[in-house]
Amino acid sequence: MNIHEYQAAEILARHGVPVNPGRVASTPEEAADAARELGGTVAVKAQVHTGGRGKAGGIKLAHSPEEAHAAASQILGMDIRGHVVNKVLIAKGAEIDKEFYLGVVLDRPNRQILVMASAEGGVEIEEVARERPEKILRVLGDPMLGLHPYQARQLAFGLGLPADKVNGFAAIAQKLYEVYIKEDATLVEINPLILTKSGAWQALDSKMSFDDNGLARHPQLEEMRDLAEENATELDARQHGISFVKLDGNIGCIVNGAGLAMATMDAVKIHGGDPANFLDVGGGASADQVAKAFSLVTADPNVRAILINIFGGITRGDVVAHGIREAMERVGVKVPIVVRLSGTNAEEGKQILAEAGLTAVGTMDEAAGAVVDAARSAAA
Numbered sequence: 002m003n004i005h006e007y008q009a010a011e012i013l014a015r016h017g018v019p020v021n022p023g024r025v026a027s028t029p030e031e032a033a034d035a036a037r038e039l040g041g042t043v044a045v046k047a048q049v050h051t052g053g054r055g056k057a058g059g060i061k062l063a064h065s066p067e068e069a070h071a072a073a074s075q076i077l078g079m080d081i082r083g084h085v086v087n088k089v090l091i092a093k094g095a096e097i098d099k100e101f102y103l104g105v106v107l108d109r110p111n112r113q114i115l116v117m118a119s120a121e122g123g124v125e126i127e128e129v130a131r132e133r134p135e136k137i138l139r140v141l142g143d144p145m146l147g148l149h150p151y152q153a154r155q156l157a158f159g160l161g162l163p164a165d166k167v168n169g170f171a172a173i174a175q176k177l178y179e180v181y182i183k184e185d186a187t188l189v190e191i192n193p194l195i196l197t198k199s200g201a202w203q204a205l206d207s208k209m210s211f212d213d214n215g216l217a218r219h220p221q222l223e224e225m226r227d228l229a230e231e232n233a234t235e236l237d238a239r240q241h242g243i244s245f246v247k248l249d250g251n252i253g254c255i256v257n258g259a260g261l262a263m264a265t266m267d268a269v270k271i272h273g274g275d276p277a278n279f280l281d282v283g284g285g286a287s288a289d290q291v292a293k294a295f296s297l298v299t300a301d302p303n304v305r306a307i308l309i310n311i312f313g314g315i316t317r318g319d320v321v322a323h324g325i326r327e328a329m330e331r332v333g334v335k336v337p338i339v340v341r342l343s344g345t346n347a348e349e350g351k352q353i354l355a356e357a358g359l360t361a362v363g364t365m366d367e368a369a370g371a372v373v374d375a376a377r378s379a380a381a
Contacts, residue, residue: 002211003050004225007090009207013191016180018173020204023092032073033066035091042094045072046206049084050230052125057081062094087229095205096198101160102126103174104190105142105181113141116148116178118156122193148178169202170194184222185215234297241293243282250275252376253298253307253336255291257282257316265310268369274376277304291321292328299334306337306376308368313344322350326357337375341368 010020024035025048036043047059054060059081063069069091079086100122108115118138121129129136138159142148153171162170173194181189188210195205216223228236238245244259252274256262259281266276278301282294298304311321322342329338342350342361351361362368 002213002216002222002226003230004209004211004222005048005050005088005090005227005230006046006206006208007048008225009189009209010204012180012184012209013177013204013207016176016183018176018180018191018204019202020207021092021095023090025088026073026091027077027088029070029073029077032089032091033070036063036069037066039091039093043069044090044092044094045069045076046090046092047076047079047081047086048088048090049081049086050227051082051084054081059086084230092205095195095203097193097195097205098198098200099196100193100205101170101195102129102137102190102192103170103177103194104188104192105177105186106188106190108141111141113143114148114178114181116140116142116152116156116174118160118174120160122195124192126190126192142178147182148175150175166196166200166202173202173204180209184209185212185219186210187212234300238280238293238297241290243280243290243293243297245281245297246279247301248276248278249303250277251303251305251380252372253277253280253301253304254310255280255282255294255298255307256310257312257321261310261312265308265365265369268365269308269373272366272369272373274369274373277301291324292331295328295332295334299332299336304336305379306339306372307334308372309338309340310365310368311340311342311344311350313342313347313350317345318342318347318350319353320346320350322353322361325359326353329357329359337372337379339368339372339375341365 007025014020026032026035042064045061045063047054059076061072063072073089076086076089102119102122104117106115119129119136121136138156140152153174154167157167157170177189186209191204191207193205195203211222235245252269254265254276256265262279262281269276282290340359340361354361
């Protein structure tokens with residue numbers, strides 16, 4: 002789950018990180034009132050769950066309430082990378098001396114928590130990693146022991162900070178690590194973390210993502226979810242207990258089991274195709290679940306063929322086949338369907354599918370090749 006910049010700032014402030022004060026506005030009039038309340042120069046910043054706001058014109062400086070009104074009028078309703086701006090943050094102007102990047106994320110290969118810092122703040126970290134990777138400093142925090150003070154200072158010295166600024170930076174780095182752990186986050190970053198001309202540290206912009214599986218422990222975070230920022234199809238899937246992520250390809254995938262779903266997408270890619278989605282229909286794969294899966298997949302106009310990949314383990318193949326047949330009767334599917342059915346009672350399931358006009362293959366490789374061919378033929 003992602004949250005907005007202003008919400009991330011609220012969380013950082015609760016953990017003792019110095020942030021830039023601001024007000025949220027959903028109309029130009031509210032923006033003008035916020036600018037009047039804050040006084041002086043303010044930044045009017047689009048609140049959307051995507052990067053690149055500045056390049057898209059989603060961040061503007063305003064030197065008066067009237068200018069804030071005009072800026073908000075331009076930004077509200079703007080489409081930034083497929084996200085419509087419904088609210089803006091009015092933040093007090095900062096006197097920036099230097100900009101830095103500071104972030105915490107999971108390092109899966111090392112099974113530790115990666116803390117990154119860079120003196121190239123204010124720039125998308127992906128761009129820095131691509132063009133100047135040597136500018137990103139990294140230390141690993143142990144999940145059990147945490148980030149040690151000497152590691153935080155190591156980052157500070159690596160950034161070339163003067164001695165009197167090292168402890169301040171190190172304290173923020175440790176607090177950011179604390180936020181990551183205590184809030185069950187998957188990403189916490191400040192970009193930029195600035196030194197003001199008066200020598201104070203301040204988080205000028207921040208971003209956070211959270212592990213959906215941990216939200217039960219954090220009801221206050223669940224309340225921050227902005228449904229308008231989330232994919233409508235993914236929300237529909239979540240409400241029906243289906244794991245669904247929309248992708249950019251043209252081959253719909255309906256699979257039981259997350260690991261098998263990922264392997265299915267790999268097989269499709271190996272055969273030269275592009276998956277249109279990740280979809281784990283769940284262990285039961287009942288008629289209701291399969292019907293909902295069909296509706297989710299076919300809602301994407303780019304889908305040219307569907308691959309159903311079912312391994313019957315606890316769930317029997319004949320039960321799944323009955324579910325597929327019933328689901329097809331409910332949902333009008335107008336694209337080719339390839340079924341791979343294997344495992345418990347697979348042969349009985351294939352017979353049921355044959356009666357419904359579907360031929361089930363036995364291997365995932367064969368199914369992936371067949372569905373890629375079907376998608377190409379349908380697109381021709």
